[in-house]
Amino acid sequence: MDQRISLISIAVSDVAASRAFYCDGLGWSEFMYVEGDVCMIRTGEHLLLSLWDQTHFEAELGQPIRRGDGVAPLTLSHNVATREEVDAALRTARDAGADPVGDAVQREWGGYTGYFADPDGYRWEVAFVPGEIAEVVLP
Template identity: 35%
Template sequence: MTGIPARLSIVTLGARDMGALRGFYRTLGWQEMPGADDTWAGFLLGGVLLALAPMGDVTDEAAPGSPQPTGWSGVTLACTVDTRDDVDRVFTAAVAAGATPVAAATDRSWGGRSAFIADPEGNRWEITWGPEAAFDERGALLTWG
């Protein structure tokens, strides 16, 4: 192989409180992988693994010698839903599960609709719908526009 494969396989979130973060994602109804505990947890989401690990461990591996990050990192994760109305429904369900509302659902200039929430660690999630989005049988995004 001469280059980097064009794929996203794992997203790891550093957690200050593993129990709370694991509980939040389970409350969303996401199935935690076998063997999960407060040293590592994972949720398989349409072909991408959302991994959770203690912030200190993530910092030691990915940024040795750096202080642990604080505040929002500028990165957003997205959950693309099937319909425009699903944006509002999923936003409401996520807030009921303990998410912090960041930006209410709104129609966007690019033709879609989205809203933003934050998980208990402040990680930003966009709940989004695009008129051209298509998924495979696992829920993995095939096309966006």
């Protein structure tokens, strides 16, 4: 099996609201949109982010989604080339209606990162990461 990820699917409560947040608010472009079902966004050369209606998500997987307090045990990351780009991306997320949005901070491991939540509470990290990792994750 090749070492790669092709599609990341996240269950969302309202596909139209998620599409509005990502496409209208963040300025991303949809790859495919099926009203009430799914919005797919190309996020890399061979990678799609699928915002999938939670009832269809549960039906296909045959299991209910875990619900309760706390955040999902997952973060998605958007890496940028400078600290200024981190701050700008967090401002864009805030303007798009992200809540919460934390200010970026210098991390003990050398990076500069901040987080925001999409309409379903999925946490996105916006990060400037110097060195070897940046060479892998930045275009």
